[in-house]
Amino acid sequence: MSVLLLLTVFTDGVQISDIKLHAPLLAVAESLTNRSIAWPDWEQWKRVLQLQDYNTRVVMTGTGLLGMAAGLVGSFTLLRRRALMGDALSHATLPGVGLAFLLAPYLGLNGKSLPVLLTGAALSGIVGVAAILYIRNLTRLKEDAALGIVLSVFFGAGIAILTIVQQVPSGHAAGLESFIYGKTASMIASDAQLIAVAGLLSVIIIALLFKELTLLCFDEGFAGSRGYPVLILDLLIMALVVVVTIIGLQAVGLVLMIALLVIPAAAARFWTHDLKRMMLISSGIGGIGGLAGSAMSAVFPNLPSGAMIVIVCSSLFFFSLLFGRSRGVLVRIARRWELNRSVDRQHLLRGMYELLEARESAAGSAGISVPYLQLLRMRTWSSFRLLRQIERCRHNGLLVRNDDAGLSLTEAGVVEASRLAHEHRLWELYLITQADVAPGRVDQAADAIEHVLEPELIAQLEQLLEQQRTSGGVVASPHPLESSAGQRAAGQQAVSGDTSPPPVEKGRMP
Amino acid sequence: MTGTDASPVGDGTIQAADPIVRYREADQSAGDGRGVVVNVTLPLSVSDLTVAWHRKPVIWDVDLQVQPGQLVGVVGPNGAGKSTLLKAIMDLVPKASGRVEIFGQSYRQSRHRVGYVPQRESVDWDFPISVLDVVTMGLYGKIGWCMPVLSKHREIARRALEQVGISELANRQISQLSGGQQQRTFLARALVQDADLYLMDEPFAAVDAATEKAIVEILREMRKAGKTALVIHHDLPTVPEYFDSVVLLNMRVVASGPTKEVFTRENLERTYGGRLTLLDEATEAMRRRERTL
Numbered sequence A: 001m002s003v004l005l006l007l008t009v010f011t012d013g014v015q016i017s018d019i020k021l022h023a024p025l026l027a028v029a030e031s032l033t034n035r036s037i038a039w040p041d042w043e044q045w046k047r048v049l050q051l052q053d054y055n056t057r058v059v060m061t062g063t064g065l066l067g068m069a070a071g072l073v074g075s076f077t078l079l080r081r082r083a084l085m086g087d088a089l090s091h092a093t094l095p096g097v098g099l100a101f102l103l104a105p106y107l108g109l110n111g112k113s114l115p116v117l118l119t120g121a122a123l124s125g126i127v128g129v130a131a132i133l134y135i136r137n138l139t140r141l142k143e144d145a146a147l148g149i150v151l152s153v154f155f156g157a158g159i160a161i162l163t164i165v166q167q168v169p170s171g172h173a174a175g176l177e178s179f180i181y182g183k184t185a186s187m188i189a190s191d192a193q194l195i196a197v198a199g200l201l202s203v204i205i206i207a208l209l210f211k212e213l214t215l216l217c218f219d220e221g222f223a224g225s226r227g228y229p230v231l232i233l234d235l236l237i238m239a240l241v242v243v244v245t246i247i248g249l250q251a252v253g254l255v256l257m258i259a260l261l262v263i264p265a266a267a268a269r270f271w272t273h274d275l276k277r278m279m280l281i282s283s284g285i286g287g288i289g290g291l292a293g294s295a296m297s298a299v300f301p302n303l304p305s306g307a308m309i310v311i312v313c314s315s316l317f318f319f320s321l322l323f324g325r326s327r328g329v330l331v332r333i334a335r336r337w338e339l340n341r342s343v344d345r346q347h348l349l350r351g352m353y354e355l356l357e358a359r360e361s362a363a364g365s366a367g368i369s370v371p372y373l374q375l376l377r378m379r380t381w382s383s384f385r386l387l388r389q390i391e392r393c394r395h396n397g398l399l400v401r402n403d404d405a406g407l408s409l410t411e412a413g414v415v416e417a418s419r420l421a422h423e424h425r426l427w428e429l430y431l432i433t434q435a436d437v438a439p440g441r442v443d444q445a446a447d448a449i450e451h452v453l454e455p456e457l458i459a460q461l462e463q464l465l466e467q468q469r470t471s472g473g474v475v476a477s478p479h480p481l482e483s484s485a486g487q488r489a490a491g492q493q494a495v496s497g498d499t500s501p502p503p504v505e506k507g508r509m510p
Numbered sequence B: 001m002t003g004t005d006a007s008p009v010g011d012g013t014i015q016a017a018d019p020i021v022r023y024r025e026a027d028q029s030a031g032d033g034r035g036v037v038v039n040v041t042l043p044l045s046v047s048d049l050t051v052a053w054h055r056k057p058v059i060w061d062v063d064l065q066v067q068p069g070q071l072v073g074v075v076g077p078n079g080a081g082k083s084t085l086l087k088a089i090m091d092l093v094p095k096a097s098g099r100v101e102i103f104g105q106s107y108r109q110s111r112h113r114v115g116y117v118p119q120r121e122s123v124d125w126d127f128p129i130s131v132l133d134v135v136t137m138g139l140y141g142k143i144g145w146c147m148p149v150l151s152k153h154r155e156i157a158r159r160a161l162e163q164v165g166i167s168e169l170a171n172r173q174i175s176q177l178s179g180g181q182q183q184r185t186f187l188a189r190a191l192v193q194d195a196d197l198y199l200m201d202e203p204f205a206a207v208d209a210a211t212e213k214a215i216v217e218i219l220r221e222m223r224k225a226g227k228t229a230l231v232i233h234h235d236l237p238t239v240p241e242y243f244d245s246v247v248l249l250n251m252r253v254v255a256s257g258p259t260k261e262v263f264t265r266e267n268l269e270r271t272y273g274g275r276l277t278l279l280d281e282a283t284e285a286m287r288r289r290e291r292t293l
Helices: A002-011 A013-018 A022-036 A042-049 A054-079 A083-091 A094-107 A116-137 A143-167 A187-209 A210-218 A221-226 A230-248 A256-266 A275-299 A305-323 A329-358 A372-378 A383-394 A410-434 A439-449 A455-465 A482-490 A504-508 B017-032 B082-089 B107-112 B129-144 B152-161 B179-191 B208-225 B236-242 B267-273 B279-290
Strands: A398-400 A406-409 B044-053 B056-066 B069-073 B095-103 B112-118 B195-198 B230-232 B246-248 B252-258
Touching: A022 B195, A042 A256, A042 B112, A054 A210, A054 A230, A054 A256, A054 A305, A083 A143, A083 A256, A094 A116, A094 B252, A116 A187, A116 A230, A116 A504, A143 A383, A143 B236, A187 A210, A187 A230, A210 A230, A210 B129, A210 B179, A221 A230, A221 A398, A221 B112, A230 A256, A256 A275, A256 A305, A256 A372, A256 B129, A275 A305, A305 B195, A329 A372, A329 A383, A329 B246, A372 A406, A372 B129, A383 A398, A406 B246, A410 A439, A410 A455, B044 B082, B044 B129, B056 B082, B056 B246, B069 B082, B069 B208, B082 B095, B082 B230, B112 B129, B112 B279, B129 B152, B129 B179, B179 B195, B179 B208, B195 B279, B208 B230, B246 B267
Parallel strands: B069 B230, B069 B246, B112 B195, B195 B230
Antiparallel strands: A398 A406, B044 B056, B044 B095, B246 B252
16 A cells, blocks of 8 residues: 555656645655665765764664564564564554644643654554454454554555644644654654664563463463463554654555565574574664664764665575575575485485395495496486496595496495395385385385485384395395386396496597 | 252253263262262363353353363363363353352362463464474473573473483474474373363374374373373274263363263264254343344
8 A cells, every 4th residue: 555655656657746735745755756866986985874964863873773672572473473563563663653733732842852752652553453453353354454454444544534633724734644654864862762772672571471472373272271371472562563663654654564564574584493582683673773873873864764674684684584594595495405315315326236236246246337327217317417426436436437438336326225225225115015105006106105215214214124134235126127128228138147238338438 | 069059950951961960960870870079179160161252152061071080171162162161161252150169179179280271373483483392381480580591401391201202302493393293292281280180182193103193102101100191082993992081062061071981972863963953042142132232
């Protein structure tokens, strides 16, 4: 919805002065379209990076602390699967800002002071949460519908109220619209202090109730059975979200506040499986996002700071998505490659073992040559893949290449190959005898699983099947070997003792 | 007996609820046989329990007495309200009517004497937490609000993991566990509570044979120590082997009592086969009225 509004602003940019109804957005629209964005020179960068301005220091302290608090609180909302609640909540604060400005003079308060505006925002945010809970619990509507309704209704009402504010004669309401997209330029030291105090408060609450909140997020039912007040703990998380949202309104703006609550926590998840570490990383990412974002905003003063902060955070998110140590994309790809390589290696060694076994010489077969083409035909692997694997095994001292374009196992290779063949056959036997898999299909089935067998499981299999290793150290294959088919294809004479390969192979074995 | 004084159903107001009437008679005689003395110390006594979801009854007028030192199986088709029964006992879902007593007290008062093993699928096993952390959750009540988990608590948790046979997995992240290991983790978490009454929701669902054996062994040790367990179970053939008594549940209690007497083909057919048409119709009528309101 916010995006739509933004689009409207952009597309109608030409006749922007004609649109009276969007008055509160006009200032934003102007700052987005009318003013030119000068590329900053080196001096400007230096001023910001060296924190030469007092105001830059204030702003960066404030946004950094904000990001850290949001990262912590966001971890729990993410794990509680309530991430979107923060979005509805931040949108629900807008009417409060406008109403606080309108009503403050009647209460003898200054309508432009930040604490007054934020109190209004907090009250209206709380009403928003209450509305979500009411809709969810007392009607048959589900939570997503409740979130959608509250988000749009409150934001719409907020826009309407801000429009009215603009037309009030005593107005001077310039600046209220900065709550929508965030504007750090107006931040002063007392604002940073407010953020610091509120941030510290949420850190303390989370530290004290870490155990209880973790239990709630992991297993609500068990928490309830132990007598923990699930509803109150949920409300506490919501209250923390309200606090972080309120102190973030000024710097980030209500439209993008959700980003600071979700993105750091989601990014941190790629780096660790430990909740405490995840929260520290999330807090760090939020803090860096706040710091770097407000620095960028200081360099480009006409750009909304909320957008800058989100851009930095999302860059960190994509970095984590790719490079995250525990579940990043690259780590996963690397793990899959690693698995594929080890599968290929097992296929190669077991294949050689089976070919050698067919000549009844498997046990002491070190040094006996196996033709390359036979190995290539055993499986549907490309010669590139096979050659790469051969190189790898050769490097590990498991096999050697012979001059005749054949391969032979080393002593270590024989040991490893017989272990692999043994495990494969144990698994096949298990599938045939215990799992009723037809012997004809058992080779493939075993192939799919055996590569992840752990030593304990092998011991169990041996015990279960009461299989002793034969004199060769390997149980007999429970089905006719595939390799015999391959041998037929490669020419029977090659197996029957004549180890010289067909001439075609010479060219294919570099 | 708790059910007899509040028995408008038994008086024949709803004639189709005949099985309920018959059940009550059977239960009464069984109760007489065991004597009145045990009534106060019963680990679990449920009377007239009805739970409704949007006015649609999920369990209807359930009466249940669980004797101490027994392994009790709860059996019934999908949607029979087995999990709801456990949750209603622990005040996790609101009761439309009825009373639950645990060792003669309300659940709130006797909570520390009850251990709970939720359904394995009820949590997100991708949660960033270790096995040991999950098991120590069973001790949070003893540790108290805002207090940190100490090494002595972790020691208790480690012993429970040893008991369920997965002590070597203590520091493993829970997403790396197999189904059986997940179930053992949950069981260990219940064990550290050192409760007297255990409520278990399908602990045998989709576990390997070794885990099933380990769980049965632990249940028997519990019984030897005088503890009681109410276990939701779905594998009918193993019921007579595992459980001393059985509750056949299909919205209402079809039959309950010693497994030998109650676990009969006839009772099973009534539990799984024919549904109570009039009860269904009444439910449907209530839902229609709800919709038009």
